[in-house]
Amino acid sequence: MKKLSWFNKVMYFFNIVLTVLTFFAYLLPFMAPKVFPFLSVFTLVMPLMLILNFLFFIYWLLQTKRQMLLSGIFLLLGITFISKFYKFSSKDLPEDKADFTLMSYNVRLFNLYDWLPQRDIPQVIPAFVKQHNPDIVCLQEYNKVGDKSFSQYKHKFIFKMDGQAGQAIYSRFPIIGKGDIQFPGSANNVVYADIKKGKDTLRVYSMHLQSIKISPDIHENFDEEKSKVIFNRISEAFKKQQLQGELVEKHKSECHYPMIICGDLNNSAFSYVYRSVKGKMNDAFEEAGKGFGKSYNYKYYPARIDYVFTDKSIEVKEYTTFPAFINSDHFPVMTRLAFEEKEE
Template identity: 75%
Template structure:
């Protein structure tokens, strides 16, 4: 430390502070939001912390300083977090006749309130689904604007409680059972459908957890009062999400079939809620995705808040995010799965 210039001493001080904050952020997915609602907000900036740790590592490396070990160790300890944020390459396994393709998409009411200037989004979204032709499609923030627009699917389950924003599952395969999980004091919900494909039965959960109600243009005109309001809003939403995640976790623990969970969790892959709902299932993006997997249309940050979690009995053969299809505040995600024969 004595051999460092005054500037490097300052840099190293900030490096140490960043390291401590990053370690704390690593622990947050194991801490219930209702116990630390304000602190849970830090999970949203963990990717940024990883980026700064990498920059510090490069900074010290170019100077051949041993201080590079600090951020290097932090990055090594958090390698699983890095994989949740960015994948250098995707994986695509060969097609098989019995593969199942699934799409999940928060359609934002098919632009009912004209958030976007296009007036034909209610036609564009069904056309996109028809083009990609998934075997099963799960739509969040669905409403009756979409009725009769997905007629290629013989089987469907549409759930819109009391005329509120709902969800829908469309399938080429028979739906033999279906239901919903109501979330207390919330317009959000989860639905499920047991789908028969040959001799296999697959349960599909589609969910939309509590929104943090932060718009993509939140960076504009932020003052201190607005910042405090945003902070409280996010922490309150995380508390509600924990309750909702607990309800989903209990429900899925009683399921006798292989499962796929998909939808809009409104939270990052570094959160308690993500960890709780995922459980021991595989994140399709981690298994086969590439890049950032951005699923929310926020201009300055590659937010991934829409997911596919696949049962360990299922092999993830492909995963895609369609970030060029801008007809909602979310992007469609799609995966291709198959049963692992020796685990059936």
């Protein structure tokens, strides 16, 4: 420390502060938002902490200073968090006739209230689905506008809440059971369909957890007063998400079928609710995705809040996001899966 210049001493001080904050951030997925609502908000800046630690590591490395060990060690400790944020390589295994595909997409009511200037979104989204031809489609914030737009699917479960929003599951395979999980004091919910594939049955959950109600243009007209309102809003949403995640966790513990859970979690992969809902399942992005896996249209932040979780018995062979398809505030995600079916 004595051999450092005054500038490097200041840099090292900030490096120490950052690593202390990073350490606490690593603990946040294990801390219930109801108990620590203030701290839970900081899960949203975990990616920024990882990036800053990497920059500090490079800064010291270029000077061959041993201070590089500080951020280097914390990056190694958080290696599992890094893979949730960014994937350097993808998996794209050969197709097999037994493979099936699933798409999940929050369609934002098919632009019912003209949030976007395009007027043909109710036609464009079904055309996109038809083009990519998934075997199973889960649509959150669904609206009756889409009721006659997915005729290529013989089987469907459309669940409509009071008001405009609902959810829909379309399938090429027979749906032999269906239901929903209602959340107290919320317009959000989870729907599920038991889907017969060969001699096997898979349960597909489509989730839409409590929204934090932050628009993609949050950076505009941002001031101290607005930041306090947003901070409190996020804290309250995370507390509701905890309860909702626990209800999903309990419901899936009573299911004896192999499961797929997909949809809009409205939270990051570093959160308590992510850990609660995912449980011991695989995150399809971590298994086969590439890059940031951005699924929400924030301008300056690669937010991944839409997920596909799969049972350990289901192999994830490919995972794709479509950030160029801007017809909602979310982007579609799609995965190719393989499940070893029982012999006839």
